[in-house]
Amino acid sequence: MQHVAVVGGGIVGLAVAHELAAERGVSVTVLEKETGWAAHQTGHNSGVVHAGLYYKPGSHKAWMAVAGSRSMVRFARDNGVPVEVCGKLVVATEPEELPRLQVLAERAEANGVPAKRIDAAEAREYEPEVNCLAALRVETTGIVDYGAVCRALVRRLGDLGAELRAGTEVLGIRGRDGRVELATPDGVVRADALVNCAGLQSDRVARLAGLNPAARIVPFRGEYYELRPERRHLVRGLIYPVPDPSLPFLGVHLTRMIDGSVHAGPNAVLALRREGYRWRDVSARDLVEVARFPGSWRLARKYARTGVDEVLRSFSKQRFANSLARLVPAVRRDDLVRAEAGVRAQAMLPDGSLVDDFLFEMAPRQVHVLNAPSPAATASLEIARHVADRVVDQL
Numbered sequence: 348m349q350h351v352a353v354v355g356g357g358i359v360g361l362a363v364a365h366e367l368a369a370e371r372g373v374s375v376t377v378l379e380k381e382t383g384w385a386a387h388q389t390g391h392n393s394g395v396v397h398a399g400l401y402y403k404p405g406s407h408k409a410w411m412a413v414a415g416s417r418s419m420v421r422f423a424r425d426n427g428v429p430v431e432v433c434g435k436l437v438v439a440t441e442p443e444e445l446p447r448l449q450v451l452a453e454r455a456e457a458n459g460v461p462a463k464r465i466d467a468a469e470a471r472e473y474e475p476e477v478n479c480l481a482a483l484r485v486e487t488t489g490i491v492d493y494g495a496v497c498r499a500l501v502r503r504l505g506d507l508g509a510e511l512r513a514g515t516e517v518l519g520i521r522g523r524d525g526r527v528e529l530a531t532p533d534g535v536v537r538a539d540a541l542v543n544c545a546g547l548q549s550d551r552v553a554r555l556a557g558l559n560p561a562a563r564i565v566p567f568r569g570e571y572y573e574l575r576p577e578r579r580h581l582v583r584g585l586i587y588p589v590p591d592p593s594l595p596f597l598g599v600h601l602t603r604m605i606d607g608s609v610h611a612g613p614n615a616v617l618a619l620r621r622e623g624y625r626w627r628d629v630s631a632r633d634l635v636e637v638a639r640f641p642g643s644w645r646l647a648r649k650y651a652r653t654g655v656d657e658v659l660r661s662f663s664k665q666r667f668a669n670s671l672a673r674l675v676p677a678v679r680r681d682d683l684v685r686a687e688a689g690v691r692a693q694a695m696l697p698d699g700s701l702v703d704d705f706l707f708e709m710a711p712r713q714v715h716v717l718n719a720p721s722p723a724a725t726a727s728l729e730i731a732r733h734v735a736d737r738v739v740d741q742l
Protein backbone atom coordinates (compact mmCIF):
# COMPACT_ATOMS: atom_id res chain seq x y z
CA MET A 348 0.00 0.00 0.00
CA GLN A 349 1.26 3.48 -0.85
CA HIS A 350 2.01 5.76 2.08
CA VAL A 351 1.55 9.54 2.18
CA ALA A 352 2.77 11.98 4.85
CA VAL A 353 0.61 15.06 5.42
CA VAL A 354 2.28 18.03 7.13
CA GLY A 355 -0.23 20.10 9.15
CA GLY A 356 -3.19 19.09 11.27
CA GLY A 357 -5.52 21.97 10.48
CA ILE A 358 -8.74 21.37 8.58
CA VAL A 359 -7.03 21.20 5.17
CA GLY A 360 -4.41 18.64 6.24
CA LEU A 361 -6.96 16.50 8.08
CA ALA A 362 -9.42 16.64 5.17
CA VAL A 363 -6.68 15.66 2.70
CA ALA A 364 -5.59 12.77 4.93
CA HIS A 365 -9.19 11.63 5.27
CA GLU A 366 -9.80 11.76 1.52
CA LEU A 367 -6.62 9.76 0.84
CA ALA A 368 -7.36 7.15 3.52
CA ALA A 369 -11.13 6.82 3.01
CA GLU A 370 -11.44 7.17 -0.77
CA ARG A 371 -8.07 6.41 -2.36
CA GLY A 372 -6.91 3.39 -0.36
CA VAL A 373 -3.70 5.11 0.72
CA SER A 374 -2.17 4.81 4.20
CA VAL A 375 -1.42 8.17 5.81
CA THR A 376 0.56 9.78 8.58
CA VAL A 377 -0.44 13.28 9.71
CA LEU A 378 2.33 15.32 11.35
CA GLU A 379 1.27 18.33 13.41
CA LYS A 380 3.76 20.42 15.36
CA GLU A 381 1.30 21.54 18.06
CA THR A 382 0.07 19.10 20.70
CA GLY A 383 -3.56 19.55 19.59
CA TRP A 384 -5.35 19.60 16.22
CA ALA A 385 -6.71 22.76 14.58
CA ALA A 386 -4.45 24.90 16.77
CA HIS A 387 -4.02 27.82 14.39
CA GLN A 388 -6.26 29.25 11.64
CA THR A 389 -8.80 26.44 11.83
CA GLY A 390 -9.36 26.93 15.56
CA HIS A 391 -9.53 30.73 15.38
CA ASN A 392 -11.99 31.70 12.69
CA SER A 393 -15.52 33.05 12.25
CA GLY A 394 -17.06 29.61 11.85
CA VAL A 395 -18.95 30.57 8.71
CA VAL A 396 -19.80 28.11 5.96
CA HIS A 397 -19.50 30.53 3.06
CA ALA A 398 -21.99 30.22 0.21
CA GLY A 399 -19.45 31.27 -2.45
CA LEU A 400 -20.82 34.61 -3.66
CA TYR A 401 -17.69 36.76 -3.38
CA TYR A 402 -15.19 34.88 -5.49
CA LYS A 403 -14.14 35.40 -9.10
CA PRO A 404 -16.26 33.11 -11.30
CA GLY A 405 -14.26 30.11 -12.47
CA SER A 406 -11.65 30.41 -9.69
CA HIS A 407 -10.82 27.54 -7.35
CA LYS A 408 -12.30 29.61 -4.54
CA ALA A 409 -15.61 30.04 -6.36
CA TRP A 410 -16.33 26.46 -7.30
CA MET A 411 -14.77 24.94 -4.20
CA ALA A 412 -16.73 27.23 -1.88
CA VAL A 413 -20.02 26.54 -3.65
CA ALA A 414 -19.45 22.77 -3.65
CA GLY A 415 -17.77 22.96 -0.23
CA SER A 416 -20.70 24.71 1.43
CA ARG A 417 -22.80 21.65 0.55
CA SER A 418 -20.20 18.99 1.35
CA MET A 419 -19.29 20.64 4.67
CA VAL A 420 -22.91 20.79 5.83
CA ARG A 421 -23.42 17.15 4.76
CA PHE A 422 -20.22 16.03 6.53
CA ALA A 423 -21.21 17.86 9.72
CA ARG A 424 -24.72 16.36 9.71
CA ASP A 425 -23.42 12.84 8.99
CA ASN A 426 -20.90 13.08 11.82
CA GLY A 427 -23.02 14.63 14.56
CA VAL A 428 -21.33 18.04 14.36
CA PRO A 429 -23.81 20.87 15.04
CA VAL A 430 -24.33 22.99 11.93
CA GLU A 431 -27.01 25.49 10.98
CA VAL A 432 -27.80 26.92 7.56
CA CYS A 433 -29.02 30.26 8.89
CA GLY A 434 -28.44 32.48 5.83
CA LYS A 435 -26.88 35.92 5.88
CA LEU A 436 -27.40 39.55 4.94
CA VAL A 437 -24.85 41.68 3.09
CA VAL A 438 -25.92 45.24 3.77
CA ALA A 439 -25.26 48.49 1.91
CA THR A 440 -25.27 51.34 4.41
CA GLU A 441 -24.11 54.18 2.10
CA PRO A 442 -25.41 55.17 -1.36
CA GLU A 443 -21.98 54.53 -2.94
CA GLU A 444 -22.21 50.90 -1.84
CA LEU A 445 -25.37 50.23 -3.85
CA PRO A 446 -23.60 49.66 -7.20
CA ARG A 447 -21.13 47.33 -5.43
CA LEU A 448 -24.05 45.42 -3.94
CA GLN A 449 -25.38 44.99 -7.47
CA VAL A 450 -21.98 43.72 -8.68
CA LEU A 451 -22.00 41.23 -5.81
CA ALA A 452 -25.50 40.07 -6.77
CA GLU A 453 -24.27 39.48 -10.33
CA ARG A 454 -21.22 37.61 -9.09
CA ALA A 455 -23.42 35.43 -6.89
CA GLU A 456 -25.55 34.61 -9.91
CA ALA A 457 -22.46 33.80 -12.02
CA ASN A 458 -21.30 31.43 -9.26
CA GLY A 459 -24.72 29.79 -9.00
CA VAL A 460 -25.37 31.11 -5.50
CA PRO A 461 -29.00 32.06 -4.86
CA ALA A 462 -29.00 35.65 -3.58
CA LYS A 463 -32.00 37.97 -3.44
CA ARG A 464 -31.78 41.74 -3.44
CA ILE A 465 -34.11 43.18 -0.80
CA ASP A 466 -35.00 46.62 0.55
CA ALA A 467 -34.39 47.94 4.06
CA ALA A 468 -37.85 46.94 5.37
CA GLU A 469 -37.39 43.37 4.12
CA ALA A 470 -33.90 43.25 5.63
CA ARG A 471 -35.39 44.21 9.00
CA GLU A 472 -37.72 41.22 8.83
CA TYR A 473 -34.56 39.07 9.05
CA GLU A 474 -32.59 41.36 11.34
CA PRO A 475 -34.81 43.84 13.22
CA GLU A 476 -31.85 45.96 14.40
CA VAL A 477 -30.01 46.28 11.08
CA ASN A 478 -29.31 49.60 9.38
CA CYS A 479 -29.19 49.56 5.59
CA LEU A 480 -30.38 51.10 2.34
CA ALA A 481 -30.62 47.69 0.65
CA ALA A 482 -29.26 44.21 1.21
CA LEU A 483 -28.55 40.85 -0.38
CA ARG A 484 -30.14 37.87 1.32
CA VAL A 485 -28.16 34.66 0.87
CA GLU A 486 -29.94 31.57 2.20
CA THR A 487 -27.16 28.98 1.80
CA THR A 488 -24.63 30.49 4.24
CA GLY A 489 -24.23 28.49 7.43
CA ILE A 490 -22.39 28.28 10.74
CA VAL A 491 -20.36 25.45 12.21
CA ASP A 492 -17.50 24.89 14.66
CA TYR A 493 -14.53 23.94 12.47
CA GLY A 494 -12.69 22.62 15.55
CA ALA A 495 -15.53 20.12 16.02
CA VAL A 496 -15.34 19.19 12.30
CA CYS A 497 -11.63 18.45 12.85
CA ARG A 498 -12.39 16.29 15.87
CA ALA A 499 -14.78 14.27 13.67
CA LEU A 500 -12.11 13.95 10.96
CA VAL A 501 -9.57 12.78 13.56
CA ARG A 502 -12.04 10.16 14.86
CA ARG A 503 -12.65 8.86 11.35
CA LEU A 504 -8.93 8.85 10.56
CA GLY A 505 -8.33 6.83 13.72
CA ASP A 506 -10.97 4.30 12.60
CA LEU A 507 -9.27 4.09 9.19
CA GLY A 508 -5.95 3.22 10.84
CA ALA A 509 -4.17 6.49 10.04
CA GLU A 510 -1.11 7.40 12.08
CA LEU A 511 -1.89 10.70 13.84
CA ARG A 512 1.17 12.38 15.27
CA ALA A 513 0.39 15.62 17.06
CA GLY A 514 3.37 17.29 18.78
CA THR A 515 5.64 16.32 15.86
CA GLU A 516 7.23 19.16 13.93
CA VAL A 517 8.67 18.50 10.48
CA LEU A 518 12.16 20.01 10.51
CA GLY A 519 13.66 18.70 7.28
CA ILE A 520 12.55 17.04 4.04
CA ARG A 521 14.55 15.20 1.39
CA GLY A 522 14.01 12.74 -1.43
CA ARG A 523 15.80 9.42 -1.17
CA ASP A 524 15.60 6.23 -3.26
CA GLY A 525 12.40 7.40 -4.95
CA ARG A 526 10.72 8.16 -1.61
CA VAL A 527 10.39 11.16 0.69
CA GLU A 528 12.02 11.42 4.13
CA LEU A 529 10.75 13.83 6.75
CA ALA A 530 12.97 14.60 9.72
CA THR A 531 11.17 15.15 13.04
CA PRO A 532 12.46 15.42 16.63
CA ASP A 533 11.31 11.79 17.12
CA GLY A 534 13.06 10.35 14.07
CA VAL A 535 12.56 10.06 10.33
CA VAL A 536 9.18 9.40 8.67
CA ARG A 537 9.40 7.76 5.24
CA ALA A 538 6.61 8.06 2.68
CA ASP A 539 5.91 7.66 -1.03
CA ALA A 540 4.66 11.24 -1.25
CA LEU A 541 4.20 14.32 0.88
CA VAL A 542 1.41 16.89 1.12
CA ASN A 543 2.20 20.26 2.64
CA CYS A 544 -0.82 21.80 4.42
CA ALA A 545 1.20 23.86 6.90
CA GLY A 546 -0.92 27.04 6.69
CA LEU A 547 1.06 29.95 8.15
CA GLN A 548 4.29 27.97 7.65
CA SER A 549 3.46 26.51 4.23
CA ASP A 550 6.06 28.52 2.27
CA ARG A 551 8.76 27.50 4.77
CA VAL A 552 7.80 23.83 4.58
CA ALA A 553 7.93 24.11 0.76
CA ARG A 554 11.45 25.54 1.04
CA LEU A 555 12.42 22.69 3.39
CA ALA A 556 11.33 20.34 0.60
CA GLY A 557 13.60 22.09 -1.93
CA LEU A 558 11.04 24.30 -3.68
CA ASN A 559 11.51 28.00 -4.14
CA PRO A 560 7.95 29.32 -4.25
CA ALA A 561 7.52 32.88 -5.52
CA ALA A 562 4.85 33.63 -2.93
CA ARG A 563 5.53 34.32 0.75
CA ILE A 564 3.08 34.04 3.59
CA VAL A 565 2.15 37.33 5.25
CA PRO A 566 0.36 36.88 8.58
CA PHE A 567 -2.65 39.16 9.09
CA ARG A 568 -4.10 39.09 12.57
CA GLY A 569 -7.86 39.40 12.85
CA GLU A 570 -9.10 40.64 16.20
CA TYR A 571 -12.56 39.88 17.53
CA TYR A 572 -14.92 41.12 20.18
CA GLU A 573 -18.07 39.37 21.27
CA LEU A 574 -21.38 40.83 22.36
CA ARG A 575 -22.19 40.53 26.05
CA PRO A 576 -24.75 37.71 26.52
CA GLU A 577 -27.52 40.16 27.41
CA ARG A 578 -26.99 42.01 24.06
CA ARG A 579 -26.87 38.94 21.79
CA HIS A 580 -30.49 39.49 20.82
CA LEU A 581 -29.31 42.41 18.62
CA VAL A 582 -28.10 39.92 15.98
CA ARG A 583 -30.08 36.88 14.82
CA GLY A 584 -27.73 35.53 12.12
CA LEU A 585 -24.88 36.91 10.03
CA ILE A 586 -24.60 40.58 9.03
CA TYR A 587 -21.81 41.60 6.64
CA PRO A 588 -20.90 44.93 5.03
CA VAL A 589 -20.46 45.22 1.27
CA PRO A 590 -16.77 44.37 0.81
CA ASP A 591 -14.42 46.93 -0.66
CA PRO A 592 -13.19 45.21 -3.85
CA SER A 593 -9.75 46.84 -3.52
CA LEU A 594 -9.18 45.11 -0.15
CA PRO A 595 -8.51 41.41 0.40
CA PHE A 596 -10.80 40.88 3.41
CA LEU A 597 -14.55 41.05 3.89
CA GLY A 598 -14.69 43.83 6.52
CA VAL A 599 -15.78 43.51 10.16
CA HIS A 600 -19.04 41.65 10.45
CA LEU A 601 -21.41 40.35 13.10
CA THR A 602 -21.58 36.58 13.26
CA ARG A 603 -23.75 34.34 15.37
CA MET A 604 -21.62 31.34 16.30
CA ILE A 605 -22.98 27.82 16.58
CA ASP A 606 -22.76 28.04 20.42
CA GLY A 607 -25.13 31.04 20.38
CA SER A 608 -22.50 33.71 21.08
CA VAL A 609 -22.20 36.67 18.68
CA HIS A 610 -18.74 37.55 17.38
CA ALA A 611 -17.78 40.90 15.92
CA GLY A 612 -14.76 41.26 13.66
CA PRO A 613 -12.23 40.47 12.40
CA ASN A 614 -10.19 43.52 11.54
CA ALA A 615 -6.85 42.99 9.72
CA VAL A 616 -3.47 44.10 11.08
CA LEU A 617 -0.05 42.77 10.17
CA ALA A 618 0.93 40.21 12.83
CA LEU A 619 4.45 40.68 14.19
CA ARG A 620 4.83 36.91 14.39
CA ARG A 621 3.35 34.26 12.10
CA GLU A 622 1.49 32.73 14.98
CA GLY A 623 1.23 35.99 16.91
CA TYR A 624 -2.19 36.44 18.48
CA ARG A 625 -1.33 39.61 20.46
CA TRP A 626 0.64 42.79 19.70
CA ARG A 627 3.30 41.64 22.18
CA ASP A 628 3.92 38.41 20.21
CA VAL A 629 6.96 39.41 18.15
CA SER A 630 9.42 37.27 16.17
CA ALA A 631 12.64 38.87 14.92
CA ARG A 632 13.01 36.10 12.31
CA ASP A 633 9.50 36.69 10.94
CA LEU A 634 9.93 40.48 10.88
CA VAL A 635 13.30 40.31 9.12
CA GLU A 636 11.81 37.96 6.51
CA VAL A 637 8.90 40.34 5.92
CA ALA A 638 11.26 43.34 5.70
CA ARG A 639 13.56 41.60 3.20
CA PHE A 640 10.76 40.59 0.86
CA PRO A 641 10.25 43.32 -1.77
CA GLY A 642 6.51 42.67 -1.92
CA SER A 643 6.07 43.77 1.71
CA TRP A 644 7.11 47.35 0.98
CA ARG A 645 4.95 47.52 -2.12
CA LEU A 646 2.00 46.18 -0.14
CA ALA A 647 2.65 48.69 2.68
CA ARG A 648 2.65 51.58 0.19
CA LYS A 649 -0.52 50.36 -1.53
CA TYR A 650 -2.53 49.88 1.67
CA ALA A 651 -0.87 52.59 3.83
CA ARG A 652 -4.10 54.44 4.62
CA THR A 653 -6.15 51.31 5.30
CA GLY A 654 -3.29 49.85 7.37
CA VAL A 655 -3.20 52.91 9.64
CA ASP A 656 -7.00 52.80 10.08
CA GLU A 657 -6.86 49.12 10.97
CA VAL A 658 -4.10 49.68 13.56
CA LEU A 659 -6.06 52.58 15.11
CA ARG A 660 -9.14 50.35 15.29
CA SER A 661 -7.05 47.63 16.89
CA PHE A 662 -6.19 49.96 19.78
CA SER A 663 -9.57 51.69 20.04
CA LYS A 664 -12.63 49.77 21.15
CA GLN A 665 -14.70 52.86 20.33
CA ARG A 666 -13.56 52.76 16.68
CA PHE A 667 -14.39 49.06 16.54
CA ALA A 668 -17.83 49.77 17.99
CA ASN A 669 -18.36 52.58 15.45
CA SER A 670 -17.65 50.17 12.56
CA LEU A 671 -20.20 47.73 13.95
CA ALA A 672 -22.76 50.46 14.61
CA ARG A 673 -22.80 51.17 10.87
CA LEU A 674 -24.41 47.73 10.53
CA VAL A 675 -26.39 47.61 13.79
CA PRO A 676 -26.72 51.11 15.35
CA ALA A 677 -27.75 49.71 18.76
CA VAL A 678 -24.27 48.18 19.26
CA ARG A 679 -22.33 50.30 21.78
CA ARG A 680 -18.76 50.16 23.04
CA ASP A 681 -19.89 48.73 26.39
CA ASP A 682 -21.63 45.81 24.66
CA LEU A 683 -18.26 44.45 23.48
CA VAL A 684 -15.90 42.06 25.26
CA ARG A 685 -12.53 41.05 23.79
CA ALA A 686 -12.48 37.58 22.25
CA GLU A 687 -9.60 35.45 20.91
CA ALA A 688 -7.87 36.68 17.77
CA GLY A 689 -6.97 34.61 14.69
CA VAL A 690 -4.09 34.95 12.22
CA ARG A 691 -4.70 34.54 8.49
CA ALA A 692 -2.04 33.05 6.23
CA GLN A 693 -2.15 35.14 3.07
CA ALA A 694 0.31 34.53 0.25
CA MET A 695 1.92 37.59 -1.31
CA LEU A 696 3.96 37.87 -4.53
CA PRO A 697 7.21 39.86 -4.88
CA ASP A 698 5.28 42.65 -6.68
CA GLY A 699 3.24 43.19 -3.49
CA SER A 700 0.02 41.69 -4.86
CA LEU A 701 -1.89 39.29 -2.66
CA VAL A 702 -2.59 35.91 -4.22
CA ASP A 703 -6.33 35.91 -4.65
CA ASP A 704 -7.05 32.26 -5.38
CA PHE A 705 -6.09 29.05 -3.63
CA LEU A 706 -2.59 28.12 -4.77
CA PHE A 707 -1.20 24.62 -5.26
CA GLU A 708 2.29 23.67 -6.40
CA MET A 709 3.46 20.23 -7.43
CA ALA A 710 6.93 18.65 -7.50
CA PRO A 711 7.84 14.98 -7.92
CA ARG A 712 6.14 13.12 -5.04
CA GLN A 713 5.07 16.41 -3.47
CA VAL A 714 1.92 18.53 -3.42
CA HIS A 715 2.04 21.90 -1.64
CA VAL A 716 -0.96 23.99 -0.62
CA LEU A 717 0.59 27.46 -0.67
CA ASN A 718 -2.45 29.70 -0.27
CA ALA A 719 -5.53 28.53 1.56
CA PRO A 720 -7.13 31.57 3.20
CA SER A 721 -10.88 32.00 3.70
CA PRO A 722 -13.05 30.25 2.48
CA ALA A 723 -10.65 27.29 2.77
CA ALA A 724 -12.35 25.92 5.87
CA THR A 725 -15.68 25.87 4.00
CA ALA A 726 -13.96 24.42 0.92
CA SER A 727 -11.68 21.99 2.78
CA LEU A 728 -13.38 18.78 1.62
CA GLU A 729 -13.22 20.00 -2.00
CA ILE A 730 -9.59 21.11 -1.64
CA ALA A 731 -8.94 17.61 -0.28
CA ARG A 732 -10.42 15.95 -3.38
CA HIS A 733 -8.39 18.22 -5.66
CA VAL A 734 -5.16 17.59 -3.74
CA ALA A 735 -5.77 13.83 -3.53
CA ASP A 736 -6.13 13.73 -7.34
CA ARG A 737 -2.74 15.45 -7.67
CA VAL A 738 -1.17 13.07 -5.10
CA VAL A 739 -2.46 9.98 -6.88
CA ASP A 740 -0.93 11.37 -10.12
CA GLN A 741 2.43 11.55 -8.32
CA LEU A 742 2.42 8.02 -6.93
Ligand SMILES: Cc1cc2nc3c(=O)[nH]c(=O)nc-3n(C[C@H](O)[C@H](O)[C@H](O)COP(=O)(O)OP(=O)(O)OC[C@H]3O[C@@H](n4cnc5c(N)ncnc54)[C@H](O)[C@@H]3O)c2cc1C
Nearest residue numbers: 355357358359380388389392393395517546689720723725
Ligand atom coordinates in the same frame (compact mmCIF):
# COMPACT_ATOMS: atom_id res chain seq x y z
C1 LIG B 1 -9.65 35.30 11.61
C2 LIG B 1 -10.04 34.28 10.59
C3 LIG B 1 -11.38 34.12 10.20
C4 LIG B 1 -11.72 33.17 9.23
N1 LIG B 1 -13.04 32.91 8.96
C5 LIG B 1 -13.37 31.90 8.12
C6 LIG B 1 -14.72 31.51 7.93
O1 LIG B 1 -15.63 32.03 8.58
N2 LIG B 1 -14.99 30.53 7.03
C7 LIG B 1 -14.00 29.90 6.31
O2 LIG B 1 -14.32 29.04 5.48
N3 LIG B 1 -12.70 30.22 6.51
C8 LIG B 1 -12.37 31.17 7.41
N4 LIG B 1 -11.07 31.47 7.66
C9 LIG B 1 -10.05 30.75 6.92
C10 LIG B 1 -9.82 29.36 7.48
O3 LIG B 1 -9.77 29.33 8.89
C11 LIG B 1 -8.51 28.82 6.89
O4 LIG B 1 -8.55 28.99 5.50
C12 LIG B 1 -8.30 27.35 7.20
O5 LIG B 1 -8.45 27.11 8.58
C13 LIG B 1 -6.93 26.91 6.72
O6 LIG B 1 -6.68 25.62 7.21
P1 LIG B 1 -5.23 24.99 7.12
O7 LIG B 1 -5.35 23.60 7.56
O8 LIG B 1 -4.68 25.30 5.77
O9 LIG B 1 -4.35 25.88 8.11
P2 LIG B 1 -4.15 25.78 9.70
O10 LIG B 1 -5.44 25.59 10.39
O11 LIG B 1 -3.38 27.00 10.09
O12 LIG B 1 -3.28 24.48 9.90
C14 LIG B 1 -1.93 24.37 9.52
C15 LIG B 1 -1.25 23.50 10.54
O13 LIG B 1 0.07 23.18 10.12
C16 LIG B 1 0.85 23.06 11.29
N5 LIG B 1 2.26 23.15 10.91
C17 LIG B 1 2.91 24.24 10.42
N6 LIG B 1 4.22 23.95 10.20
C18 LIG B 1 4.41 22.66 10.55
C19 LIG B 1 5.54 21.80 10.57
N7 LIG B 1 6.75 22.21 10.15
N8 LIG B 1 5.38 20.52 11.01
C20 LIG B 1 4.16 20.08 11.44
N9 LIG B 1 3.07 20.87 11.45
C21 LIG B 1 3.17 22.15 11.01
C22 LIG B 1 0.37 24.19 12.16
O14 LIG B 1 0.72 24.01 13.53
C23 LIG B 1 -1.12 24.17 11.90
O15 LIG B 1 -1.84 23.44 12.87
C24 LIG B 1 -10.70 32.40 8.62
C25 LIG B 1 -9.36 32.54 9.03
C26 LIG B 1 -9.05 33.44 10.04
C27 LIG B 1 -7.63 33.49 10.54
